[in-house]
Amino acid sequence: MTTSDDALTYVYAAAPLTADLRDVLRGLRGIYGAPVLFVPAPPGTGRGDPPAALAFATSRVPRRDFSESALKNHFEDLEWLEGVARAHHDVVQALSTRTTVLPLRMATVYQDDDRAAQALAEQYEAFAERLARLTGHTEFGVKIYLAPSASPAAGADTGTGAGAATSPGKAYLQRRKAQHNAQEAVYSQAQRAAETVGAIASRYASQHARHPTQRGALTGPGENVVNDAYLVPDPYGEPFRAAVEEAVSAFDGVRVEVTGPWAPYSFAMPPAEHQHPTAGEERGP
Incomplete structure (x- = not known):
């Protein structure tokens, strides 16, 4: 059992403190199965009349795993990271089904609820403005992959067909040239697919973010050449997906994934936070 003395406050997201938020928190579990609660901003926080007060969605986590020193070690433990990332994502997604959320970075922790509330108060206006811009929108991802390269067919292009040079050196150069030409054709198709997606997005999306392409096991078969995100108004979400999937089906040699x-x-892009760390154990967005 984690007591108040050996626990920290973990923050998943900021959201309007509405009946919908209270409803979705009932029974919701986060990291290590801890109940997800909310920490409201202190009374009197904020200027004007926002649609609703803001709150952090939080849970209590053990200091032994989430102190600054412990996190440095855990960030090298891929299995632990995967479990925490999945729990963080699941909470944010559950919240997003009922209300607009501003996701915070994984491993955003504070010494206690009072420190979390103070941090929310310091960024209240920025969070409220950003949430207002995100209301009624969701994110879609579009990734473009090159299909795994096929070996050039035997024949004149590879130096093995009738009349081709019999020199091993010339045959090798011809094979390399054929492979290069095939790869260039695939890259050209990927570029055209990216331009097509961009043109479609200009009709549906309100914002666009470009992420670094993925490498290694994350990509599956084929090279990832585009890794983009689009902020799409809710009524246009499925039309956007359908338009992209239909348009890119015409391109050979590339695979397009819409998520x-x-x-x-x-x-979300939360601004840099003016934190008040204690003993180096407080981390924020």
Whole structure:
């Protein structure tokens, strides 16, 4: 059991403190199965009349795993990271089904609820403005992959057909040239597919974010050459997906993956926080 003395406050997201938020938190579990609660901004926070007060969605996590020193070690433990990332994502996605959320970075922790509330108060206006922009929108991801290269067919292009040079050196150069030409053709198709997606997005999406392409096991078969995110108004979400999938089906040699709808991770962009750390154990967005 984690007591108040050996626990920290983990923050998943900021959201309007509405009846919908209270409803979705009932029974919701986060990291290590801890109940997800909310920490409201202190009374009197904010200027004007926002649609609703803001709150952090939080849970209590053990200091032994989420202190600054412990996190440095855990960030090298891929299995632990995967479990925490999945729990964080699941909470944010559950919230996003009922309300607009501003996702915070994984491993955003504070010494206690009072420190979390103070941080929310300091960024209240920025969070409220950003949430207002995100209301009624969700995120869609579009990734473009090159299909795995096929070996050039035997024949004149590879130096093995009738009349081809019999020199091994010339045959090798011809094979390399054929492979290069085939790869260039695939890259050209990927570029055209990206331009097509961009043209479609200009009709549906309100914002666009470009992420670094993925490498290694994350990509599956084929090279990832485009990794983009789009903020799309809710009524246009499925038409956007359908338009992209239909348009890119005409391109050979590339695979296009449309994912979502997601909580707007790529468009949260919380400002740098003025924190009040204690003993180096407080981390924020």
